[in-house]
Amino acid sequence: MFDIKLLSATHAAEISGVDLSQPIDDALAAAIRQAWLNNLVLLFRDQTLTDAQLVAVAKVFGEPAQSPPNASGSNWLGDFPELTCISNIKADGKPIGSLGNGEAIWHTDMSYIEEPPTASLLYALEVPPTGGGTHIMNMYTAYDTLPDTLKEQLEGKIALHDATYTSSGDVRKIYTEFDGNTDPEVAPGARHPLVVRHPETGRKALFLGRRSGASGILGEPDSRLYDALWAHCEQGGFSWRQEWRVGDLLIWDNRCCMHYRESFDDSARRLMHRAQIKGVRPVAA
Numbered sequence: 001m002f003d004i005k006l007l008s009a010t011h012a013a014e015i016s017g018v019d020l021s022q023p024i025d026d027a028l029a030a031a032i033r034q035a036w037l038n039n040l041v042l043l044f045r046d047q048t049l050t051d052a053q054l055v056a057v058a059k060v061f062g063e064p065a066q067s068p069p070n071a072s073g074s075n076w077l078g079d080f081p082e083l084t085c086i087s088n089i090k091a092d093g094k095p096i097g098s099l100g101n102g103e104a105i106w107h108t109d110m111s112y113i114e115e116p117p118t119a120s121l122l123y124a125l126e127v128p129p130t131g132g133g134t135h136i137m138n139m140y141t142a143y144d145t146l147p148d149t150l151k152e153q154l155e156g157k158i159a160l161h162d163a164t165y166t167s168s169g170d171v172r173k174i175y176t177e178f179d180g181n182t183d184p185e186v187a188p189g190a191r192h193p194l195v196v197r198h199p200e201t202g203r204k205a206l207f208l209g210r211r212s213g214a215s216g217i218l219g220e221p222d223s224r225l226y227d228a229l230w231a232h233c234e235q236g237g238f239s240w241r242q243e244w245r246v247g248d249l250l251i252w253d254n255r256c257c258m259h260y261r262e263s264f265d266d267s268a269r270r271l272m273h274r275a276q277i278k279g280v281r282p283v284a285a
Helices: 026-039 050-059 139-144 149-153 226-235
Strands: 005-007 013-016 043-044 083-087 119-126 134-139 159-160 189-195 195-197 204-206 239-242 251-254 259-260 271-276
Touching: 005 026, 013 026, 026 050, 043 050, 043 195, 050 119, 050 139, 050 251, 050 271, 134 139, 139 271, 149 226, 189 195, 251 259
Parallel strands: 013 043
Antiparallel strands: 005 013, 043 251, 083 271, 119 251, 119 271, 134 239, 134 259, 159 189, 195 204
């Protein structure tokens, strides 16, 4: 039905032999979904997709969610409320998309809401000659490789996922800015278990979300445990890097992955269209 090439030892696979601009029947959709569950991240190269076709592909993974609004309160892509424009390009002095060209921090998409997205899809229309790569971390492996002493400390622990900041460090307009010393008990954002069980695979994953603002572990007198978890994740070995080409479609499981984007020269153009799939509340493992 299609070919699969593994891209790393722990996760990510390239799927070839599929033209996603064509209708996707039930058998192909089921095979793609299973490959996604097995590999966490799927890469489809050399695709030519309209916005309507990108929405159709997103429906393979569930019900597309409406994209977050732009600064004016409207959709980035008016005819397709399911899609977001990710770009540093400006037209008449105004940005046509979000996130600009700065480096994003490690994060799980929208972990600050009660029901974070199940999947994220990112389709490349224009890419800079250098920089702008996307790194994706396997949070199954991050959990599995924790020392037993740390695993024991995580049982029953809940973390605040601060909603104040975006992944690029900007303050969301609907929140008052909190600094890093703000009490997590009163900061805005969802509270999720630190260790979650994937609803489809049944595997345990570390669920850190993002480290910004007042994010932290509820009931912990200091940040030592939280610091240890981030140090474990950032030591390397759990992530894979996507080098973008025009026509790439990248799909990752937001329930068991974190990701970040590298910065790039703002004089270069980067244009992506993004979809996300409605999720459910994370459940403790």
